Amino acid sequence: xxxxxxxxxxxxxxxxVLSAVLFMMGFLGVxxxxxVLVMMMCIELMLNAVNLAxxxxxxxxxxxxxxxxxFFVMTIAAxxxxxxxxxxxxxxxxxxxxxxxxxxxxxx
Amino acid sequence: MGQDxxxxxxxxxxxxxxxxxxVQAVPILAWVERRGSAFIQNRLGPNRVxxxxxxxxxxxxxxxxxxxxxxxxxxxRMLFYTAPVYALIPGVIAYCAIPLxxxxxxxxxxxxxxxxxxxxxAMQGYEIGVGIVFILGVSSLAAYTILMAGWGxxxxxxxxxxxxxxxQIISYELALGLSIVGVIMLxxxxxxxxxxxxxxxxxxxxxxxxxVVVPWLPNWGLFYQPLGFILFFAATFAESIRLPFxxxxxxxxxxxxxxxxxxxxxxxxxxxxxxxxxxxxxxxxTTFFFGGYLVPGFTPAEIRxxxxxxxxxxPNGASAVTSVIHLLAYFVKFAFFLWFFIHVRWTLPRFRYxxxxxxxxxxxxxxxxxxxxxxxxxxxVAHNFA
Amino acid sequence: xxxxxxxxxxxSLVAVMxxxxxxxxxxxxxxxxxxxxxxxxxxxxxxxxGAYFIAGVQVIVYAGAVMVLFVIVxxxxxxxxxxxxxxxxxxxxxxxxxxxxxxxxxxVFVLTQGVKLMAAPDVVDAAKLPEDSSKALGLILFNxxxxxxxxxxxxxxxxxxxxxxxxxxxxxxxxxx
Numbered sequence: 001x002x003x004x005x006x007x008x009x010x011x012x013x014x015x016x017v018l019s020a021v022l023f024m025m026g027f028l029g030v031x032x033x034x035x036v037l038v039m040m041m042c043i044e045l046m047l048n049a050v051n052l053a054x055x056x057x058x059x060x061x062x063x064x065x066x067x068x069x070x071f072f073v074m075t076i077a078a079x080x081x082x083x084x085x086x087x088x089x090x091x092x093x094x095x096x097x098x099x100x101x102x103x104x105x106x107x108x
Numbered sequence: 109m110g111q112d113x114x115x116x117x118x119x120x121x122x123x124x125x126x127x128x129x130x131v132q133a134v135p136i137l138a139w140v141e142r143r144g145s146a147f148i149q150n151r152l153g154p155n156r157v158x159x160x161x162x163x164x165x166x167x168x169x170x171x172x173x174x175x176x177x178x179x180x181x182x183x184x185r186m187l188f189y190t191a192p193v194y195a196l197i198p199g200v201i202a203y204c205a206i207p208l209x210x211x212x213x214x215x216x217x218x219x220x221x222x223x224x225x226x227x228x229x230a231m232q233g234y235e236i237g238v239g240i241v242f243i244l245g246v247s248s249l250a251a252y253t254i255l256m257a258g259w260g261x262x263x264x265x266x267x268x269x270x271x272x273x274x275x276q277i278i279s280y281e282l283a284l285g286l287s288i289v290g291v292i293m294l295x296x297x298x299x300x301x302x303x304x305x306x307x308x309x310x311x312x313x314x315x316x317x318x319x320v321v322v323p324w325l326p327n328w329g330l331f332y333q334p335l336g337f338i339l340f341f342a343a344t345f346a347e348s349i350r351l352p353f354x355x356x357x358x359x360x361x362x363x364x365x366x367x368x369x370x371x372x373x374x375x376x377x378x379x380x381x382x383x384x385x386x387x388x389x390x391x392x393x394t395t396f397f398f399g400g401y402l403v404p405g406f407t408p409a410e411i412r413x414x415x416x417x418x419x420x421x422x423p424n425g426a427s428a429v430t431s432v433i434h435l436l437a438y439f440v441k442f443a444f445f446l447w448f449f450i451h452v453r454w455t456l457p458r459f460r461y462x463x464x465x466x467x468x469x470x471x472x473x474x475x476x477x478x479x480x481x482x483x484x485x486x487x488x489v490a491h492n493f494a
Numbered sequence: 495x496x497x498x499x500x501x502x503x504x505x506s507l508v509a510v511m512x513x514x515x516x517x518x519x520x521x522x523x524x525x526x527x528x529x530x531x532x533x534x535x536x537x538x539x540x541x542x543x544g545a546y547f548i549a550g551v552q553v554i555v556y557a558g559a560v561m562v563l564f565v566i567v568x569x570x571x572x573x574x575x576x577x578x579x580x581x582x583x584x585x586x587x588x589x590x591x592x593x594x595x596x597x598x599x600x601x602v603f604v605l606t607q608g609v610k611l612m613a614a615p616d617v618v619d620a621a622k623l624p625e626d627s628s629k630a631l632g633l634i635l636f637n638x639x640x641x642x643x644x645x646x647x648x649x650x651x652x653x654x655x656x657x658x659x660x661x662x663x664x665x666x667x668x669x670x671x
Contacts (some may be wrong), residue, residue, distance in 0.1 A: 024598040029517035202611030248558030
């Protein structure tokens with residue numbers, strides 16, 4: 001352990017680094033995975049990472065507006081997930097395929 | 109959570125005791141169910157093993173433990189084995205947040221040469237500030253056990269049963285949450301202990317500047333939110349997939365739904381999970397609408413006075429006896445609602461799946477919204493026109 | 495290590511591990527279940543930061559409804575095996591990984607070494623955040639942000655109508671034949 005203070009004193013940077021790591025993992029997932037549903041899940045992971053950053057800022061600055069922002073982000077993410085899933089289900093019913101490489105070319 | 113070793117130990121012991129109580133209540137409930145259903149159906153039920161057939165469930169448990177532990181060929185191993193274990197977790201976590209009695213207050217005492225400070229042990233696993241939000245959230249995680257069991261079985265009937273059951277659960281969560289909003293508005297808090305304490309004494313409310321006291325009725329939430337009570341109670345039937353909402357495991361249609369491929373002790377875990385959800389439902393109904401652990405018509409302070417004068421004179425003893433009295437009051441109401449669950453199961457016929465979903469979305473949701481608006485209007489009128 | 499620090503490290507370990515499982519697992523159902531685990535651990539982190547209502551709402555909405563919806567849709571699709579889970583082409587995959595890693599490293603470097611984020615040292619100012627966060631949240635939501643709240647209501651209505659309309663597409667249960 002490099003310094004006892006980094007381990008014991010949890011500050012804003014800790015939460016922001018965690019949020020950045022989760023965000024980058026979601027980003028990586030969207031780039032690397034081929035299944036449309038898993039890509040949507042990685043987008044949800046990115047949104048959750050952003051929520052964490054908002055709450056951390058809210059706590060360390062003493063203002064509650066961060067939590068309001070999280071409220072809005074959560075609602076909109078849920079609505080977007082619902083619409084996205086409906087679209088994916090429609091596409092699956094038509095093409096029986098969830099591999100994104102199949103939809104690369106704008107045809108049909 | 110306290111800082112002392114003593115307090116931490118007592119809290120850990122409390123959590124273990126509540127878990128064990130929940131698991132041990134299941135054989136008793138199953139006995140009540142089997143004997144009760146037998147009497148309703150004009151037969152006898154288990155009456156050979158032990159007095160009145162009480163040892164029947166013990167024999168059943170031994171039988172289940174001795175069964176073969178199999179895995180269907182097309183099953184997904186990880187999910188198949190995880191699902192029954194996960195069945196218990198949301199139920200127990202949610203139940204620990206329900207208050208069971210008045211807090212036990214212990215004065216400062218001396219032990220092993222050190223002064224142990226005055227302690228207050230709440231009669232619940234842990235006290236949560238946002239009690240009802242926590243309980244709703246954790247019990248909504250119960251949908252995963254059904255999905256894991258249904259998919260992990262590798263069987264089309266299990267999958268269909270699991271999808272139906274989980275769709276039913278997430279539909280009725282809405283009606284459940286909305287029917288509670290009236291209660292939350294009425295008591296102005298999420299905390300379950302505060303809600304229980306607001307229901308003490310005779311019925312008192314302020315209406316347009318006058319204080320109305322009805323001495324022959326207890327101050328229960330039932331009289332303020334009758335529609336909320338009906339909606340909430342019906343929604344909890346659907347949440348624990350009990351009849352009349354149990355098409356997802358209907359024997360005639362889907363063999364046994366999502367737990368078709370399970371046998372032996374794994375299936376018993378699912379039943380324990382279902383009874384755990386029933387217990388949460390009964391506990392929540394008593395907490396919101398029937399005064400929780402309060403004895404109807406008396407406040408905890410009055411009972412403590414009575415106990416301190418007549419039964420136990422030391423403050424520790426008085427606190428302990430008061431807690432026990434309130435615990436008994438809670439258990440009486442709790443047992444009544446559990447019996448009611450069991451009675452309804454063997455009385456009403458089952459809903460068809462589309463009737464079930466229609467009821468949840470097209471009937472309960474609008475009535476819950478109406479209840480919310482009505483409560484808001486009544487509270488506004490009662491407080492602002494003096 | 496103090497108890498608060500231990501809780502933070504444990505929860506962040508759980509969150510990072512399950513986040514990694516979301517990306518790396520081949521079977522999409524395991525990804526979905528890992529994402530639910532991530533959301534629950536994030537809700538626990540919110541609770542340690544004093545945002546109790548938001549933590550409860552995170553479990554109810556995200557882990558309890560949205561992820562259940564994902565899992566239901568995945569199970570309905572009944573995909574056989576995920577033969578090609580990851581993007582084709584080793585080189586392009588490696589380049590993407592390197593780029594994201596570089597970006598992550600940059601961000602973490604900036605966060606820890608570069609910018610001083612708050613004027614005061616970044617220790618929690620506990621006195622400032624209100625005790626009863628739910629009440630304060632409600633007051634601010636309905637007083638200052640009431641327009642956003644109403645807009646959210648309209649958005650949810652539009653989404654609900656749109657989703658039902660999409661579900662009536664060809665082959666659906668309520669479609670006109």
